[in-house]
Amino acid sequence: MSGKIVNVALAGATGNLGPAVLEQLVAAGFQVTVLTRSGGTAHSFPASVRVSQVDYNSLDSLVAALRGQDAVVSTLPPSPFTTQEVLVEAASRAGVKRFIPSEFGSNTVVPKTAALPAYAEKTAVQKALREKAAGDGGMTYTLVLNGPFLDWGIKVGFVLGLKDRHVKLYDGGERVFSTTTLATVGKAVAAVLSKPDETRNRPVYVQDTAITLKKLYEMGKKATPGEVWTEEVVDTDKLVAEAWEVLDFDKDPSQTDYVMKFIAAAIWGDGYGAHFDKTNNELLGIKELTDDEVQAIVNRYA
Structure with a gap:
């Protein structure tokens, strides 16, 4: 892919994994924008971090927030109120180069695992990302697989x-x-974005x-x-x-x-x-x- 990844949008910065990913992205020197839900609870972030309030169910809201971003990292948990597929579509329309979806767990690349209903949302997002990567938009993806935290x-x-x-x-x-600690998962995410060519359109496996x-x-x-x-x-x-x-x-x-x-x-x-x-x-x-x-x-x- 052409161009270095500099600007990174992080969705889900306040969950179990999000703070560890945010810490490592900042430490690695990325310019980070945290996406927060409009009307949600206020949180404190490092001074270098930009905060952008979004409506996760609004494509227009997400596209506007993602313009100028080189990559999107999602650590959003599965939720009936949040669909990563909308985030994927918004990232594609906004010209984002790399998307790291909220995998960070089981080996969903294995068919037996992917067939379990617990991973239906993850496999749907994978399908959407493969389609975007095969299209003309130029967006790529990486799946980070690390086992349980x-x-x-x-x-x-x-x-x-x-x-x-x-x-x-x-x-x-x-x-x-x-199995992998939260901090190491954060380091892996930052490393993926630092090596965009080597990690393009593929899963990467990491373990502590x-x-x-x-x-x-x-x-x-x-x-x-x-x-x-x-x-x-x-x-x-x-x-x-x-x-x-x-x-x-x-x-x-x-x-x-x-x-x-x-x-x-x-x-x-x-x-x-x-x-x-x-x-x-x-x-x-x-x-x-x-x-x-x-x-x-x-x-x-x-």
Whole structure:
């Protein structure tokens, strides 16, 4: 692609991942514009950051905000009130060169993963981006795939139940999966935009470590000496079947009844590509964590 990426618009700067991405974009020297929802809660950002209020459901509002931007990074969570597809269309019309959608998790490039309803919005956005990249507008894209967030997942008990001293061992907990901290995901995003040609129209894979739940469990016990833990073995095939049953029989299902079951299966089940055999760490300047460094993260939340 022609031209260096300088101006970057960030959608979703105040969620779980957004602040880490914003910090790394600023540190890397990009001129960042944060998109905030019109009428939403006011937030504080670094002095160098420009803030632009938008209506995420208005194409005109988004196009106006994105004019002059070289790239758009979306860390927006799935929401019935926000569609990334509108953001993709607006970016294309505004002449944006690169779009990084809100992937940042499971390996949705693998067909078995992409087929899960929990990832329907992500796969729809991927389709829209491929169409834009194949057209005459010149917009390109990068999918950043990093597995579950290691530090956040331990903090909230999704990856390891430190608070409750309880561990879920999916399919016995022996399957290796890739996982990455929020800060490293932010570094990967900044690196992608610094290497636009090498990361054009493709997924990039990044991990801080590839580990098993059983190994994390041992680290959890090491961080809590003398305390009693409980174990729960979860069958991921059964988990997927239960999630599908909710969708088949409940006309208005709660996302908590099925989404997290699909996501857990995609991380710790078989055939979902959750262990990245090859990564792009070297390209992106990411160094994997040592076991001692992973242990330190576990200790932090014990």
